[in-house]
Amino acid sequence: QVQLVESGGGVVQPGRSLRLSCAASGFTFRTYAMHWVRQAPGKGLEWVAVISYDGSNKYYADSVKGRFTISRDNSKNTIYLHMNSLRAEDTAVYYCARVQEYQLLYDSFDYWGQGTLVTVSS
Amino acid sequence: AIRMTQSPSSFSASTGDRVTITCRASQGINSYLAWYQQKPGKAPNLLIYAASTLQSGVPSRFSGSGSGTDFTLTISCLQSEDFATYYCQQYYSYPVTFGQGTKVEIK
Numbered sequence: 001q002v003q004l005v006e007s008g009g010g011v012v013q014p015g016r017s018l019r020l021s022c023a024a025s026g027f028t029f030r031t032y033a034m035h036w037v038r039q040a041p042g043k044g045l046e047w048v049a050v051i052s053y054d055g056s057n058k059y060y061a062d063s064v065k066g067r068f069t070i071s072r073d074n075s076k077n078t079i080y081l082h083m084n085s086l087r088a089e090d091t092a093v094y095y096c097a098r099v100q101e102y103q104l105l106y107d108s109f110d111y112w113g114q115g116t117l118v119t120v121s122s
Numbered sequence: 123a124i125r126m127t128q129s130p131s132s133f134s135a136s137t138g139d140r141v142t143i144t145c146r147a148s149q150g151i152n153s154y155l156a157w158y159q160q161k162p163g164k165a166p167n168l169l170i171y172a173a174s175t176l177q178s179g180v181p182s183r184f185s186g187s188g189s190g191t192d193f194t195l196t197i198s199c200l201q202s203e204d205f206a207t208y209y210c211q212q213y214y215s216y217p218v219t220f221g222q223g224t225k226v227e228i229k
Contacts, residue, residue, distance in 0.1 A: 035218070044209065044220060044221075044222050044223045045158075045160075045166065045209055045211075045220040045223070046220070047211075047217055047218040047219065047220065050216070050218070059216040059217065060217075061217050062123070062217065095165055095166075100168075100171065106154060106213050106214065106215075107171075107213060108156035108168055108171035108172075108211070108213060109156070109158075109166075109168060109211075110168050110171075110177065112165035112166055112167075113165065114165060115165060
């Protein structure tokens with residue numbers, strides 16, 4: 001069965017960095033694009049970033065562009081979100097999600113992790 | 123970025139009701155539209171993709187329609203487990219965008 005498990009969240013001071021991980025299992029990881037989506041407390045869903053199945057294409061939300069970097073290691077079935085210059089408004093639960101069809105970049109998200117909470121506070 | 127606007131933002135309904143949620147895109151997105159259900163403290167769950175295709179395992183009381191800029195999610199006979207927040211999402215172009223959500227509460 002498909003499983004996505006996020007880790008790396010926690011409390012961090014403004015301006016500092018944090019790296020989130022999402023470990024995948026139960027499917028051929030190297031053939032699927034993967035996303036990060038976040039949700040601030042009591043708010044709606046906000047898409048953050050995507051990486052194509054082979055890592056050759058990446059897109060970011062304007063709110064994180066230049067501060068966050070998405071990457072993947074297909075040998076470890078893991079994607080990462082490197083977050084720099086963190087701000088209070090980055091406080092959210094961060095979910096990783098898989099696209100539905102292999103190799104597609106423009107697709108709905110059929111599996112989601114349980115999320116990891118990032119709190120940016122001094 | 124394409125803006126997705128859902129209506130209403132929230133409403134109350136009773137078990138057995140037929141409910142409809144609408145989603146409007148600020149520009150045409152063909153049928154690159156998905157609907158998700160989210161319950162408190164849980165990850166979103168895919169209900170509908172390609173505007174009208176029911177995700178495997180989702181009850182048939184859920185249905186979606188629309189194309190271009192106007193879309194609807196219908197629950198034909200509301201069940202107790204359907205009280206949740208629903209989001210539309212366009213994946214026609216990047217950045218992917220979600221609607222602001224529609225909370226369905228018990229009347």
